[in-house]
Amino acid sequence: MTRKVRVRFAPSPTGGLHLGGVRTVLYNYLYARRHGGDFVLRIEDTDQTRFVEGAEAYIFNCLDWCGLTPDESPVKGGPFPPYRQSERKALYREYADKLIKNGQAYYAFDTSAELEAMREKLKAAGSHSLQYDHRSRMNMKNSLSLPAEETQKLLDDGTPHVIRIKINPGETISFTDLIRGDLSFDTGNSDDKVLVKADGMPTYHLAVVVDDYLMQISHAFRGEEWLPSAPVHILLWKYLFGLDAMPQWAHLPLILKPDGNGKLSKRDGDRLGFPVYAMDWKDPNSGELTKGFKEIGFLPEAFINLLALLGWNDGTEQEVFSLEELVDKFSIDRVHKGGAKFDFEKAKWFNHEWIKRSSAARLAPLVKETLEANNISNIEEDYLYKVIDLVKDRCTLVPDFYTQSSFLFERPASYDEASIKPKWDDAKRDYFKTLADTFRSSTGFSVEQIEQQFKQLATEKNIKVGELQMIFRIMLVGSKMGPGVFVIAEMIGKEETVGRIEKVLSIL
RNA sequence: GCCGCGUUGGUCAAGGGGUUAAGACGCCUCCCUUUCACGGAGGAAUCACGGGUUCGAUUCCCGUACGUGGUACCA
The missing domain is CATH 3.40.50.620 (HUPs)
Known part of the structure; x- marks a missing residue:
């Protein structure tokens, strides 16, 4: 079939x-x-x-x-509408009635207080099962325990009631789960679940x-x-x-919290500092905002990828999969049986991999957004693409693009002077003064040219290039980080490079 | 309590009677870079326990432990 x-x-x-x-x-x-x-x-x-x-x-x-x-x-519709169960309410009734007619379900009139009393009583009696089931139902108020006329009267009076499935013991229910294999349950352990609530809505079980x-x-x-x-x-x-x-x-299988035990919940994310929801969720009642993977800077490609691998793998060493590849390789029988603890570090690794593999064009809108959030605007697209390709290897989350490239758009807000001062002397000051002049009066400003002039001047002044390079970096970037210094200088251009050198010269 | 499901390094996990028990994340060391990353080379670290079955069990069976889910007029 x-x-x-x-x-x-x-x-x-x-x-x-x-x-x-x-x-x-x-x-x-x-x-x-x-x-x-x-x-x-x-x-x-x-x-x-x-x-x-x-x-x-x-x-x-x-x-x-x-x-x-x-x-x-x-919203999209389809051949079997409606797609909201609340709008399907009327549909369920006929099936509930059919079950009643066949003696497979019954009316129950117990109030929540009576249900509570039943559990208390069973507990006091040392019963192992506190359920509304084949053992307890005849002691309750329902169409099985009550005479037919009385049931009918209650119904006619509009007494609030639910419909429960009648499960008899002695039967074994077996089925094959695609992940767990053959499973079987003894009906004696199941309770008479509510199928239709007092408000006429079905429960999940019936629906x-x-x-x-x-x-x-x-x-x-x-x-x-x-x-x-x-x-x-x-x-x-x-x-x-x-x-x-x-x-x-x-x-x-379930996704479990990274530490301790139990199902991963929103609270764990708050507590351990990572998102649990896909996107930001603002509770309309409390106004509380819960961070999502999207907003902290995950790419959907990475989010999907990491989720797919949490409980499944294709049996090879491959870990990075696009949605298309997953469609091609996914098989339900390779899904794990056991729950997996969520590891945020590994999740970030997936995002890092996806950022590294994504084109500048793919990343540009996201990077632009994060830069604009930090007051860097009017960015030229070609320049943005160059920046992205230059720094994406060192970005794990989208907002990292700001910290990794802000100096390519604006002057450093502060300088790591502590790393310069111990090696600072008049010879170095003289070197950088001359370097600024050299740059200013030269015609081109390519990486090769910058590096050549930088090193030649160092040789002339008889200073070690390494020490100079570190200082130059701090002048341009503000700290000991980022791509090659000469590349940075070329990116920001001659004017700006000279300007930044002189700025630091003025404060040292 | 009762019922169900599960258990390979810290985490994700491959494997499934005989293996040096893959790989990845994280961690550590080194190389590259006179920066930070990326990249590269190494390293530490695992079959929950007890019984069987078997010439041989991480692998199959049974217990135990532990974990987890359910036990709602919630899904």
Whole structure:
């Protein structure tokens, strides 16, 4: 049985888009592209209490930045609309009713206080399971424990109620996970999950099954945290649509915090000083801003690359992959089973590699932005390209372009005088005075020429070139850093070079 | 607690009955550069533990430990 590959990413729009979420998108996207399938984005907004303004648009922005644009989505549309679960509310009811009619689900009227009381009671009794399940449900207020007439009366009175799946013990649910292989669960351990909430909205459990069916999803990739509820979903598939229509499952390993243990969270990023979200996220309620990979200076190419390699590799030594290469080489069965601790140092290495490999044209808009943020404007494009090619090897994050090249645009704000003074004397002063004059009166100003004049004068004055070069560098750059000094001099030009020499001469 | 999933250097990881157990990040040393990077050459560092199976287990099986996820009218 082969059918068209259709995958989906189904985020809940409740805040920033987490690293792990983007990786899930990526694996979905890669699988779809690899197999000529469709990638759909479905918004799982069934919890109205968790609605966050702007969160949905933010997700679209992140996906666009990453270059992982869906084929079908709430904004783009597609053959199976709507793509927001809140707008599909009416659809789910018929399936819930079908389950009830077949005795596979039931009404439950327990209040949250009663549920809490049940757990307390079970705990007090030393029970191993505090669940609403085959052991406890007959002690609760539901259509299984109540006489039919009473249930009907409650329903007629409009008593708030939920619909729960009825899971009986004694059955083994088996399935093959694309990453973990054959898995099986005993239904005796599953609880009677709520399928439809009191407000009439489906829970994730019902919605995911109904929507995956209706949207003809062929492969369902999601985080490992869903594994324990997989048997419930499979049961639902069995009851509602038959196992033949069910997508193939793949439960992705978690991304863990670098130190200690546990799932990586936004808090860890704040604490350890690195982003966890793809892009800046401003919480509309608290006004709190959380930094994103984009804004601290990551290239989307690098971000995608690092995420792909967090839990997957192609079996060779290659580590730097473009999206196209990933599409070509990605395979779900090479995804790891175990979680991976996030390492920000390695993440930066990926970005550094991508900056080194990117053309000046690719980098120019980003570099320009970072320079402008530091009040360097009116940059000529040709010059900018030259600067980028000159310094990109030493830039890890985009903002590094400012620190690595500001002296090619403006005079140093300060000078590392401490490195000059010990070696400073009248002979050196005389040398640089003469050097400035020599430059000023010479006709050309090429690297070769500068170097030649610089060294010739040193020979004439009988001073070691090395010492002079260091001082010259500090005059032009302000500190002991940057590309070759003569190259810098040529870049900034004769006037400016002379000006900078004389400026330092005046303060020493 | 119960249920599930996992475990190769500090981190990402290749490998999968017999190997000197790859490679990368980070760290250290040296070379290059009279700067800082880049680049190059080296170095330290790993199969969680205990039982099996086997001529032989890092690799297969079973336990244990540890980690992690779930145990919501959240996804």
